[in-house]
Amino acid sequence: MANFGGAYNTIAFDAAKCDGCGDCMTACATTKVGVGDTARSRIQIVGSADDGFELALCRQ
Numbered sequence: 001m002a003n004f005g006g007a008y009n010t011i012a013f014d015a016a017k018c019d020g021c022g023d024c025m026t027a028c029a030t031t032k033v034g035v036g037d038t039a040r041s042r043i044q045i046v047g048s049a050d051d052g053f054e055l056a057l058c059r060q
């Protein structure tokens with residue numbers, strides 16, 4: 001996560017580097033709700049049409 005000096009932090013998602021491991025969702029859910037339930041993560045990684053992965057949602 002980068003802070004570019006503004007009021008908001010941002011997350012850069014690079015689909016070419018994502019293997020769909022889900023660690024980001026586990027980390028997010030653990031931070032936000034105290035349990036590693038990926039369904040409760042603010043960020044969601046899903047399969048893409050080209051058999052890769054894409055960022056479907058991030059509510060930061």
Ligand code: SF4
Pocket residue numbers: 017018019020021022023024025045053
């Ligand atoms: S699922 Fe999340 S943690 Fe895993 S490679 Fe993709 S972006 Fe990174």
